[in-house]
Amino acid sequence: MAANDNAKLHHSDLSRWIKLHGGTVHENLALHTPPSSAKDIDDGCHNDHQLLSTNYTDRGIFAKGPITMGEEMIRLPASLALDGHELPVTYHQDGDTSSPSAPAQPKNASNWLRCISSLMNTLHQLLEKEDTKSKSNSTVAPEEGKESQSEVDYAPYIKSLPKQYDSLLNWTTVEIQSYLAGTALGVNALHAEDDTKNNNDPATSTNAISQSQHDAALRCRYRKTVIPYLKHLQSIGMFLSDNSDSKINSYERETKRQKTSPEEQNDIFEELYPIFRQGCMCISTRAFHMSSHNDSGGAATTVSSDYDGPYLLPYIDLLNHAPLSSAKHVTTLRRDPTDKSFVMIAERDISVGEEICHSYDVADTVDATRKQSESSSFTSAQLLQTFGFVDVDQSGRRIVDFFLDDRDKCNDNNTLPNPTDGAVYLGHNITPAVLTKDEICDACRELSRSTYITELHNLMERSGMLDEGWQYWDLPTMSSNGNDPRAKAMDNLPSELIVSSERSLTDELITICCLNFLPDDTLNELLEDEDTVLLNDEVLEDFFLGKLVLQAIINTVKLKLKSYEVVVDCSGLTGEDTIFPILPALREAYSSRSASLCWGKNEVADARALSKLIASNSQHLPGVDKFLYGLIVSLEERASLIQLRKRACDLIVQI
Numbered sequence: 001m002a003a004n005d006n007a008k009l010h011h012s013d014l015s016r017w018i019k020l021h022g023g024t025v026h027e028n029l030a031l032h033t034p035p036s037s038a039k040d041i042d043d044g045c046h047n048d049h050q051l052l053s054t055n056y057t058d059r060g061i062f063a064k065g066p067i068t069m070g071e072e073m074i075r076l077p078a079s080l081a082l083d084g085h086e087l088p089v090t091y092h093q094d095g096d097t098s099s100p101s102a103p104a105q106p107k108n109a110s111n112w113l114r115c116i117s118s119l120m121n122t123l124h125q126l127l128e129k130e131d132t133k134s135k136s137n138s139t140v141a142p143e144e145g146k147e148s149q150s151e152v153d154y155a156p157y158i159k160s161l162p163k164q165y166d167s168l169l170n171w172t173t174v175e176i177q178s179y180l181a182g183t184a185l186g187v188n189a190l191h192a193e194d195d196t197k198n199n200n201d202p203a204t205s206t207n208a209i210s211q212s213q214h215d216a217a218l219r220c221r222y223r224k225t226v227i228p229y230l231k232h233l234q235s236i237g238m239f240l241s242d243n244s245d246s247k248i249n250s251y252e253r254e255t256k257r258q259k260t261s262p263e264e265q266n267d268i269f270e271e272l273y274p275i276f277r278q279g280c281m282c283i284s285t286r287a288f289h290m291s292s293h294n295d296s297g298g299a300a301t302t303v304s305s306d307y308d309g310p311y312l313l314p315y316i317d318l319l320n321h322a323p324l325s326s327a328k329h330v331t332t333l334r335r336d337p338t339d340k341s342f343v344m345i346a347e348r349d350i351s352v353g354e355e356i357c358h359s360y361d362v363a364d365t366v367d368a369t370r371k372q373s374e375s376s377s378f379t380s381a382q383l384l385q386t387f388g389f390v391d392v393d394q395s396g397r398r399i400v401d402f403f404l405d406d407r408d409k410c411n412d413n414n415t416l417p418n419p420t421d422g423a424v425y426l427g428h429n430i431t432p433a434v435l436t437k438d439e440i441c442d443a444c445r446e447l448s449r450s451t452y453i454t455e456l457h458n459l460m461e462r463s464g465m466l467d468e469g470w471q472y473w474d475l476p477t478m479s480s481n482g483n484d485p486r487a488k489a490m491d492n493l494p495s496e497l498i499v500s501s502e503r504s505l506t507d508e509l510i511t512i513c514c515l516n517f518l519p520d521d522t523l524n525e526l527l528e529d530e531d532t533v534l535l536n537d538e539v540l541e542d543f544f545l546g547k548l549v550l551q552a553i554i555n556t557v558k559l560k561l562k563s564y565e566v567v568v569d570c571s572g573l574t575g576e577d578t579i580f581p582i583l584p585a586l587r588e589a590y591s592s593r594s595a596s597l598c599w600g601k602n603e604v605a606d607a608r609a610l611s612k613l614i615a616s617n618s619q620h621l622p623g624v625d626k627f628l629y630g631l632i633v634s635l636e637e638r639a640s641l642i643q644l645r646k647r648a649c650d651l652i653v654q655i
Contacts, residue, residue, distance in 0.1 A: 017156035024075035028065035082312035084114025165281035166388035179630030182564035322357035403607035431636035432500035443556040444516035504644035564600035582623040
C-alpha cells in the first residue's frame with residue numbers, strides 16, 4: 001500500500017475511533033498528505049481532493065466541504081487524551097548505590113515524566129501486541145468504550161503518528177554547526193556533545209550513529225531521571241504489567257548491537273530507550289499544554305486539578321500551526337468545562353480547500369469563558385526547539401523587513417540601514433541573543449590592554465576635565481582567588497545574560513563590566529555590607545567609567561557577531577555532504593559563483609538571501625527548510641545584538 005493511501009486509512013480509522021468513544025469529527029474534514037515523489041506530483045495522484053493537490057505540500061487537515069462559523073469541528077473526550085495524570089506524582093528512588101544503607105529518597109515526578117511514561121507504556125504494549133499478533137497470525141479485538149487511559153486501545157492513534165519527526169534532535173552535528181552557528185540553540189546542542197564525548201558510552205563513541213552526538217545527553221537524562229520512575233511504576237503494576245519478563249520484540253532488539261555491557265544487554269529498560277527517544281520527539285512536537293484554569297469548574301472528572309499538560313490529543317495534533325494574527329488561523333483549542341473534552345469550533349466561515357490551522361501557543365489555548373490572546377509568545381527558537389519548525393511566513397518576512405529598506409530591499413553597498421527602535425519592527429517575541437559572562441569579561445580585559453585607555457587619559461587631560469574634578473584610575477586585575485571580593489561579586493551574577501530587542505542594556509550587563517573596571521576602594525565601599533552588588537545605568541554618567549563600560553559592550557557585541565559566521569568551501573563538497581543538495585539554491589539566493597559561500601557575516605546579504613529562499617522554496621525541501629529555520633533564528637539574535645550595540649553607540653557619544 002502506498003504511504004499516502006496508508007495515511008488516509010489511518011485517518012479514517014482514527015475518526016471512527018473518536019466517534020466510537022463519543023467524540024466528534026466534522027464530516028467535511030479531510031487529511032491531505034504531501035506527495036511522496038516527484039512522479040506523484042506529475043501524476044496529480046497524491047490526494048483524493050484535486051483542489052488541494054497543486055496548492056499545498058504539507059500534511060494537514062483541510063475542509064473538503066464548507067464549514068459554517070460556530071460549527072463544532074472536533075470534540076475529543078478527555079478519556080482519549082494520552083497524558084500522565086493517572087500516574088503517581090510521588091515515588092521513591094533507591095539511595096546512592098555507593099552507600100547501600102542509604103534510605104530511599106522520595107521524589108516528585110514532573111508532568112512531563114508522567115506523560116512520557118504513559119506514552120512509553122502505550123507504545124510498548126502496542127508493539128508487544130503486534131509482535132504477538134504476527135506470531136500467532138490472529139486478530140486482537142479492539143477494546144471499546146473504556147474511560148480509563150490504561151484500558152483504552154490507542155492503536156488507531158499510535159498508527160496515525162509519523163514514523164519520523166522534524167525534531168531538532170534529529171539534526172546532525174554538521175547541520176547544527178552550519179545552520180545554527182553562534183545561536184544559543186546551536187551552542188547548547190554542541191556543548192551537550194562535549195559533555196558526553198568522554199563518557200565511554202558505546203552508544204556515543206561509535207561512528208555508526210547518524211544523529212548528532214547531543215543525543216547522548218538525552219540518553220543520560222533517560223538513565224538518571226526516567227528509568228528510576230519506570231522501575232517504580234513497574235513495582236506497583238503500572239508499567240510493563242502484562243508481561244514484564246517477556247522477550248524484547250524486534251523493534252527493541254535493534255539497539256542490542258550497540259551494547260557491550262552484559263548489564264545493558266539484560267536490562268529491559270535500556271532496551272526501551274528507542275521507544276523513549278521516539279516518545280520525546282512525539283511529546284515535543286505534538287503535545288499541548290492547557291493553563292490550569294482550563295481544568296477548573298464544571299463537573300468533577302478524573303483529570304487531576306494540578307495537571308496542565310503535556311496532553312497528546314488524537315486528531316487535534318494533525319492540525320498545523322498558524323498564529324492568531326494569521327489569516328490561516330480558523331480555530332482555537334478549548335476545554336469544555338462540563339466534561340473536560342477538548343473542543344475546536346470554527347471561528348469563521350471556512351471555505352472548501354482551506355486548511356484548518358490553530359495556534360500552538362499555550363497562551364492561545366483558552367476555555368469557553370476566556371478571551372483569546374492577541375499575539376503569540378513563542379520565539380522562532382522556541383518553535384524550532386519545541387515543534388521542529390519556524391514560522392517562515394511571519395517571522396521570516398518580519399526579519400527581512402527589519403534589515404532591508406523599502407526601496408529595493410537592499411542598500412547599494414550591502415550595509416545595514418539605520419533601524420529605529422527594534423521593538424517597533426520586531427515585536428516582543430523575537431529570539432533573544434545570549435551573552436556569557438566569560439564573553440563580556442574577555443572583551444573587558446582586551447579593552448584594558450588596548451590603547452583605548454591611554455587615549456581616554458589624554459582626552460581628559462587635554463580637555464581640562466581633570467581640573468573640573470573628573471578622574472581616571474589604573475584599572476584593576478581580576479583575581480582568580482575565590483575569596484577576593486571582586487571575584488565573589490562576579491560569581492553572584494548570572495553566567496548568561498539575555499539580550500532582547502526590548503531589554504538589552506540590563507543592570508547585570510552593566511555590573512559585569514563595572515566589576516572589571518572599578519577601583520578597589522570604590523568596590524569595597526559598594527561591598528561593605530554584602531557580597532552582591534547590582535549597578536544601573538546611572539554609573540554611565542561618569543565619563544571614564546561610562547566610556548569603558550559602553551566600549552566594552554560594543555566590543556563584546558562585535559566579537560559575538562563573528563560567532564555567527566559560516567564559510568563553506570564549495571569546491572570540496574561531495575554528494576555525501578549535508579549542504580551539497582541545497583548548494584544550487586544557496587548560490588542562487590546569495591548570487592554567488594565563487595569557490596566559497598558565506599553566511600552569518602552580513603545581515604543585509606543574509607536578509608536578501610532569506611527573502612529569495614522564502615519565495616522560491618514552494619516545495620519545502622527539507623534541507624532548505626532547515627537552512628531557513630537556522631537563518632531566521634540567527635538573524636533574530638543578531639537583530640537583538642545590533643539593537644544593544646546601537647544603544648551603546650548612542651550613549652557613548654552623549655557622555
